[in-house]
Amino acid sequence: MTEITLNRIGALPQIFPKPDDYLFVTGLAGPARDAAALTNDGANMFTMAGCMGAAMTMGLGMALGAPDRNVVVIAGDGEMMMNIGSMATIASQAPKNLTVVCVDNGGHGETGGQDGHTSVRTNLAKVAEGFGIQHILTVSSEAGLKDAAEFVKSGDGPRFLWLRVMAGEPTKFKRNMNPAECRVRFKTAFANV
């Protein structure tokens, strides 16, 4: 078993030093807070607090609808496992402009830290490979973040970055959780770029 030493706090800013260059969509719970802190809840990011399992295909819809923009999905392991088949949907479409980042703490942090499948036997990198995702990187230490920052901007997508982090609190950040407001905010900003 790989030793996981990566702290999730501060990891995303090292991977995406220029967050304005991307369109982001996040799943729910901790990864949404980590991501919202990255953009200061920016208008180029749509975060969720429900619809568990929706993040990957929402990112795919954005990537197919806006082929000239780089789209990043940030989701937890529980979120991804709930609709893991979406990896097949993404692999078959093969959008070059889509990156999926899983912030994997091995469990369900939002509901009390119960173990998830990735802390038992599930290997998301092998899962992604099996579904046909071509570009995959696993990072579980601080030293790997440099590679991750290169990975997300190198070559063509779709890419899968498996960020294995230690259990622990996500970034403290309060975001707007009104989906109708966030939709209008995102659409308005996107239309005015």
Add this chain to the structure above:
Amino acid sequence: MDGNVHPHDAWSRALFKQFKDSGVRLFSYIPDAGNARLVELADEDNETRTVLLTTEEEGVSLAAGADLVGSKAVLMMQSSGVGNCPNFLSFVKGGNFPILMMVSMRGDYGEQNPWQYPMGEAVEPILEAMGVLVFKVERADELEAAATAALDTAFKAGKSAALVLSQKFLGAKGF
């Protein structure tokens, strides 16, 4: 199809044109006899794209993502797939995302497979509960107006809509 015209060819062509003329570019689907010809037409057209899903709810979030970047999508599925969608339809009531669906019915008029009835009978209550307006087609001459209404509801009024094609219109499968 050499020499044989697909039984759903004529209406599928007309409906595909309506979707395309209204700006729909993404056609997501789980295969069903009722959407098979339409998917072929969307595949063949250079300006539209088909997206094969693994479960119908993915098509709801795909359409929501497309909406964020000003793109239009339709989610096509059999009635049983409506049962996979309710949680993701939170995008509709919670977020005002306009989701357009095309549902080809099983478990209604003339159904011979008992497994299809529970979901067939639940389609309209589920869609109604989640804020999706239903536009039902039972006869061929109803299709064009129902499709126009569904498209306008979704993309002009911004309310989610489902075009529901009954087995009276599609024909029931034999067993």
